[in-house]
Amino acid sequence: MKKFFINIPLLALCTTLTLVSCNTSKNVNTNLPKDISERPADEDSQKYEQAQLDKLKASIESEVSKEKCTTASDWTFAPMGAKACGGPQQYIAYPKKIEATFLPRVEDYTQKVKTFNDKYNITSDCMMVMPPTSIKCIAGKALLITAEQ
Known part of the structure; x- marks a missing residue:
């Protein structure tokens, strides 16, 4: 009978530990990329911010490259980016x-x-950069014409 009373607390302890360990889970941050190589080393670094600017510039240029230029009068131009000075x-x-x-x-x-230029004291x-004088459509692409051309 004495062995029986020792086994009950031991059994209760094992059951409790099993249930607790099964119910605990790690908090997974779903905002992090799945692949560690996609995760930035330091989101406040100059290199990271430059990469973000490059991505934004590429997406803007990509949007324009999808458009076919057939009539130059349907196109115009705009300044893009900023030099430090x-x-x-x-x-x-x-x-x-x-x-x-x-x-x-x-x-x-x-x-x-x-x-970005102000934050990192960028020099240029x-x-x-002189504004273009006109636009020409060549092979479906818009080409900016400057005074030197």
Whole structure:
């Protein structure tokens, strides 16, 4: 009978530990990428922010590259990006039909570049990028024409 009373607390302890261990789970952060190589080392680093700017620029340029240029008068251009000492980094051609959605993205990119330049004290060549004089459609792509061309 004495062995029986010793086994009951032991059995209760084992059962409790089993149930507790089965009910505990790790809190998995679903915001993290599944692959560790996709996770940024430091989201506040200059390298990370530059990569984010590059992605945004690529998506803007990709949006325009999907459009076919057949009539130059249907296209216009806008300054894009910002040099550290002022002025745009470049000009980008885009069709007038997407202006309402396209220009806010370009302005957002330009503002983010200005913020990046200020935050990291970026310097540039300070050469002024001259605005294009016109646009030509060549092989379905819009080509910006400058005074030098």
